[in-house]
Amino acid sequence: MDHLFTVDGQRATPISRTGLAAENLLERQHLQEWVIAHPQVLGESVLVVTAEYDRWADTDGVPARDRLDVLGLDATGRLVVVELKRGTADRDVHLQAITYAALVSRFDLDTLAHAHCAFLSRRGEALDVEVCRQRLLDHVDGEWSPALLQRPRQVIVAADFPKQVTHSVVWLSEMGIDIDLVQVGLWRVEGHLVAGFTKVYPTPEVEEFTLAPARVEGEAVARKLQERSHSRKAVHVLVDAGLLPEGTRLLMTPRHGVTEAIRADIRSWVAQDTARAAATWTNDTAKPLLWDADGAAYSPTGLANHIFTSVTGRSVDGIQGTKWWDVDTAHVPAGVDPEAWATLAGSDLTALARQVTGTRKDWTELHTLLGGVTAGRWTTYGDLATVVGSHPVPIGQHLRACGRCPSPWRVLTATGEVSPGFQWPDPARTDTAASVLAGEGVRFDGGTADPEQRMREEELRQLLDG
Numbered sequence: 001m002d003h004l005f006t007v008d009g010q011r012a013t014p015i016s017r018t019g020l021a022a023e024n025l026l027e028r029q030h031l032q033e034w035v036i037a038h039p040q041v042l043g044e045s046v047l048v049v050t051a052e053y054d055r056w057a058d059t060d061g062v063p064a065r066d067r068l069d070v071l072g073l074d075a076t077g078r079l080v081v082v083e084l085k086r087g088t089a090d091r092d093v094h095l096q097a098i099t100y101a102a103l104v105s106r107f108d109l110d111t112l113a114h115a116h117c118a119f120l121s122r123r124g125e126a127l128d129v130e131v132c133r134q135r136l137l138d139h140v141d142g143e144w145s146p147a148l149l150q151r152p153r154q155v156i157v158a159a160d161f162p163k164q165v166t167h168s169v170v171w172l173s174e175m176g177i178d179i180d181l182v183q184v185g186l187w188r189v190e191g192h193l194v195a196g197f198t199k200v201y202p203t204p205e206v207e208e209f210t211l212a213p214a215r216v217e218g219e220a221v222a223r224k225l226q227e228r229s230h231s232r233k234a235v236h237v238l239v240d241a242g243l244l245p246e247g248t249r250l251l252m253t254p255r256h257g258v259t260e261a262i263r264a265d266i267r268s269w270v271a272q273d274t275a276r277a278a279a280t281w282t283n284d285t286a287k288p289l290l291w292d293a294d295g296a297a298y299s300p301t302g303l304a305n306h307i308f309t310s311v312t313g314r315s316v317d318g319i320q321g322t323k324w325w326d327v328d329t330a331h332v333p334a335g336v337d338p339e340a341w342a343t344l345a346g347s348d349l350t351a352l353a354r355q356v357t358g359t360r361k362d363w364t365e366l367h368t369l370l371g372g373v374t375a376g377r378w379t380t381y382g383d384l385a386t387v388v389g390s391h392p393v394p395i396g397q398h399l400r401a402c403g404r405c406p407s408p409w410r411v412l413t414a415t416g417e418v419s420p421g422f423q424w425p426d427p428a429r430t431d432t433a434a435s436v437l438a439g440e441g442v443r444f445d446g447g448t449a450d451p452e453q454r455m456r457e458e459e460l461r462q463l464l465d466g
Contacts, residue, residue, distance in 0.1 A: 004187050004194075015187045015194075019159055020086040023186065023193060027086040028052070028069075031184065034195065035070055035082065035157065041182060041197040042082060042155050045075035047139045049112055050119035068100045073112070077140040079104055079152040086184075089158035094168050094179060097154040105150045112136055153178040157197070159185070169201060234322040234353035235300065239283045241356035242394035243344075245336060248281035249328035250289065252307070255348070257319030262312060269311045279303065279325065289325070300325055300349060322349035335400045337419035340381055340392030356391050363398055363405075365464060366390075371406040372455075372463035376441035378410045379455040381419070387460045396421060409433035416449040 005012040039046040053068040072080035083097045113133035169179045181201040187194045270277045275292035287297035301321030329345040381392035399408040403425040418433045443450040
């Protein structure tokens, strides 16, 4: 608070600001005790575990000289490392907080229980270690997680912060390290001292609109390169598998790396021009998306980042763009079985890549299977895909283009019908697949082949085993 007034009707009288040093108040004896008595200034539901902790030692067994001001535990199960300064914080105060966070990140429940027990004992409350352990467990909502202890939250409390600290803390927060800055102020009001604690960073607005991608997604920003690698891998898998034909329509649903508030902003932005929500797939491993809004080629993540920046005016890292784009199954590409295409509904590019991971473009086994489907028998795209480790869509695409596939007309949809997308590799042929099948002895009932004549997955596998 920069300005504080006493108010008497229309009259507001400024209150003079003072400081802890000016009032002969000390860091340890006063400020620290205020925080211990009122841990809500550190955040919601914080239990003070210990204070003035110095019971660690280096690898040689020599006790360390570092003394942690306050250590708390919040209800999520994360430790809260608190550094206190009664005046303006030192330029390297954040480095001190990080050092303490690194030290306590190796603590386990037993270490914390003993530290809490010793802390309470010094303050005149004698509890045994088991009681202290249970007190810690009871404070945490849900199960105790050792993994969460390895990611402490840090809080620096000071009268003011130099720019070196605020700039560093902003960057560290964007990198996924939680550091809060809390400013302590002191005023003299009618002979009494009034203390105030104000969280100056991150403010709710900053947390929502600036740090949200890092904090909401948690690990995602810290693993930015890993997420980019995942996106690249997904594109390569899809191209190699031939799952998405050239010209496949994709629709955008913003997911990974953005908050719900930003998603709502993106939806409003798209409503102004619906072309912004659509793209066309090309089998280019570098930039497979042609965006309807400008016709330019993008990678999935590159386009997601571009859209984020267009909406928010800021750049962002950590978005995995392949999670933003879904197949528009209402638009069936030419030559694709509509039933097989419908199975892609509700899956983003990342999920689709998982479905076909390991798929090869070596169709030798497929040709072997097709050669084993004899006259008077039929099979399905799905059965063939399952046996060779592919998907019905690339199977259909291959049959449509390959001039060497044995008897492609003997492959039908899951319901036993000729696919609307079926076409002869030789465009000069004018007979229909159904007429050829009927001539080979396949019985049809209203366009549906006799299920008794179907070669199913088990029978197809025997062709390969032999």
